[in-house]
Amino acid sequence: MLFSVQADSPIPIYEQIVSQVIFGVAAGALEPGSLIPSVRELAQRLLVHPNTVARAFQELERRGVVAPLRGRGMEVTPDGPTNCRAQRQDIVRARIRAALREAVSSALSPDDIRKLVDDELSRCNGQRRGKEKRS
Amino acid sequence: MLFSVQADSPIPIYEQIVSQVIFGVAAGALEPGSLIPSVRELAQRLLVHPNTVARAFQELERRGVVAPLRGRGMEVTPDGPTNCRAQRQDIVRARIRAALREAVSSALSPDDIRKLVDDELSRCNGQRRGKEKRS
Amino acid sequence: MLFSVQADSPIPIYEQIVSQVIFGVAAGALEPGSLIPSVRELAQRLLVHPNTVARAFQELERRGVVAPLRGRGMEVTPDGPTNCRAQRQDIVRARIRAALREAVSSALSPDDIRKLVDDELSRCNGQRRGKEKRS
Amino acid sequence: MLFSVQADSPIPIYEQIVSQVIFGVAAGALEPGSLIPSVRELAQRLLVHPNTVARAFQELERRGVVAPLRGRGMEVTPDGPTNCRAQRQDIVRARIRAALREAVSSALSPDDIRKLVDDELSRCNGQRRGKEKRS
DNA sequence: GTGGTCTAGACCACC
DNA sequence: GTGGTCTAGACCACG
Numbered sequence: 001m002l003f004s005v006q007a008d009s010p011i012p013i014y015e016q017i018v019s020q021v022i023f024g025v026a027a028g029a030l031e032p033g034s035l036i037p038s039v040r041e042l043a044q045r046l047l048v049h050p051n052t053v054a055r056a057f058q059e060l061e062r063r064g065v066v067a068p069l070r071g072r073g074m075e076v077t078p079d080g081p082t083n084c085r086a087q088r089q090d091i092v093r094a095r096i097r098a099a100l101r102e103a104v105s106s107a108l109s110p111d112d113i114r115k116l117v118d119d120e121l122s123r124c125n126g127q128r129r130g131k132e133k134r135s
Numbered sequence: 136m137l138f139s140v141q142a143d144s145p146i147p148i149y150e151q152i153v154s155q156v157i158f159g160v161a162a163g164a165l166e167p168g169s170l171i172p173s174v175r176e177l178a179q180r181l182l183v184h185p186n187t188v189a190r191a192f193q194e195l196e197r198r199g200v201v202a203p204l205r206g207r208g209m210e211v212t213p214d215g216p217t218n219c220r221a222q223r224q225d226i227v228r229a230r231i232r233a234a235l236r237e238a239v240s241s242a243l244s245p246d247d248i249r250k251l252v253d254d255e256l257s258r259c260n261g262q263r264r265g266k267e268k269r270s
Numbered sequence: 271m272l273f274s275v276q277a278d279s280p281i282p283i284y285e286q287i288v289s290q291v292i293f294g295v296a297a298g299a300l301e302p303g304s305l306i307p308s309v310r311e312l313a314q315r316l317l318v319h320p321n322t323v324a325r326a327f328q329e330l331e332r333r334g335v336v337a338p339l340r341g342r343g344m345e346v347t348p349d350g351p352t353n354c355r356a357q358r359q360d361i362v363r364a365r366i367r368a369a370l371r372e373a374v375s376s377a378l379s380p381d382d383i384r385k386l387v388d389d390e391l392s393r394c395n396g397q398r399r400g401k402e403k404r405s
Numbered sequence: 406m407l408f409s410v411q412a413d414s415p416i417p418i419y420e421q422i423v424s425q426v427i428f429g430v431a432a433g434a435l436e437p438g439s440l441i442p443s444v445r446e447l448a449q450r451l452l453v454h455p456n457t458v459a460r461a462f463q464e465l466e467r468r469g470v471v472a473p474l475r476g477r478g479m480e481v482t483p484d485g486p487t488n489c490r491a492q493r494q495d496i497v498r499a500r501i502r503a504a505l506r507e508a509v510s511s512a513l514s515p516d517d518i519r520k521l522v523d524d525e526l527s528r529c530n531g532q533r534r535g536k537e538k539r540s
Numbered sequence: 541g542t543g544g545t546c547t548a549g550a551c552c553a554c555c
Numbered sequence: 556g557t558g559g560t561c562t563a564g565a566c567c568a569c570g
Binding site for chain 5: 175
């Protein structure tokens with residue numbers, strides 16, 4: 001499971017962490033019953049304040065993704081994977097929708113937007129089997 | 136020229152205003168030498184505080200998009216359109232890139248992402264002729 | 271009599287006009303009993319709003335430099351030259367003092383400051399008999 | 406590090422604060438990696454509103470002098486000292502130039518100006534050894 | 541009427 | 556505790 005946060009994003013760090021844990025559970029990298037990394041460990045790995053991680057965990061608990069195991073850490077709940085797959089879709093879709101809404105409102109032509117999207121799409125996963133751009 | 140802001144967005148309102156003016160100038164809706172709406176007028180139209188609009192104008196001045204006409208308002212600079220077309224591209228691209236980066240990090244499959252994007256793309260401008268020919 | 275205003279100065283334009291009329295009277299370019307340029311003429315010459323000039327004249331009247339001649343314009347008062355020579359000295363000295371106080375507070379070395387001053391002094395009146403800088 | 410602002414100056418308070426922080430960094434009183442005084446502390450010390458200080462900090466960030474440390478304060482950037490030495494020179498020079506331009510435009514004789522400058526120069530740092538050798 | 545500055549104080553995100 | 560954003564409203568300089 002890879003975590004990374006971007007300090008310069010307008011999205012709060014704790015929210016980024018929430019998303020990433022959700023993504024991890026949705027993808028099966030974190031399975032029900034398994035412990036997620038501790039607050040301290042994750043804080044150190046991400047170079048953020050432990051309180052920030054703690055806050056993310058609090059939110060994850062609220063969402064029913066993880067549950068505290070007294071004294072041992074936080075564990076992924078049985079319903080976690082199902083919840084997270086739905087939430088993942090929602091998160092990603094909302095962000096994409098917002099970006100495209102803005103693009104449209106910018107009065108860029110649909111073709112320009114399509115071009116930008118394709119550009120970035122191939123940049124983002126350049127490791128895939130070659131050029132995604134249609135001929 | 137249509138302006139609208141979303142108070143619940145993580146993007147500060149003053150930044151939304153900055154973007155929208157840039158879009159307006161880039162699109163030619165606001166031309167060099169013409170006055171942009173006044174602080175007070177725009178504040179009233181957007182239902183935000185005049186100070187918030189003033190802050191956006193300050194940033195637009197810093198970016199060389201508009202210049203104050205003492206006592207008369209803010210005027211689009213001669214270089215405005217050129218600057219703004221570049222800045223528009225940057226703004227839109229950055230937002231799309233961030234959304235796609237997140238999508239990739241969510242471990243959704245590239246095909247799922249492509250599908251989401253196409254979905255939203257056609258939603259955003261449903262008036263276009265369908266799904267945009269793709270091989 | 272040369273007038274010029276700098277729109278980008280933090281000093282209000284009307285105050286710049288006040289200073290320049292005072293300078294003109296102090297230098298003898300405007301003599302007691304002579305009419306100073308009309309609001310409209312000066313406004314046109316300086317490319318500023320007539321109201322701005324009117325405000326400057328109001329201030330000059332308050333300072334006893336000029337007096338209105340019903341229907342014919344503003345004339346320099348008998349005491350004008352004397353008043354203005356004192357005021358000129360005060361204005362210039364105050365501005366120089368403020369600049370130097372700031373320079374000292376900037377922690378630039380006295381030699382650096384002296385160098386800057388000499389630099390600018392020779393720039394400002396390059397038309398004088400050669401280099402003012404001491405060997 | 407000493408800060409002080411003059412509320413009656415035509416120079417906005419927030420700009421005075423910007424200059425003073427730049428002077429402090431240029432002089433080495435504020436070093437890279439060190440925290441500058443907090444918004445609230447500085448506001449209290451200068452008897453101005455915290456928002457005014459915040460605005461100055463925003464400008465300093467834009468100039469690459471300081472960078473925010475989320476939740477901990479504002480830190481002087483690595484490039485700060487270099488940037489600031491240049492900016493200090495620019496600030497001081499601009500102010501001196503403006504003062505001298507005005508002096509010249511006042512039609513005071515060059516010798517009178519020189520005398521005024523020397524007067525004030527020795528007043529400003531009277532603790533130095535006299536009138537500064539001039540041929 | 542315009543924008544610019546300042547004060548005042550709220551709330552938020554983060555540490 | 557920190558800075559960031561926003562609202563609110565005052566006053567000023569300028570046209």
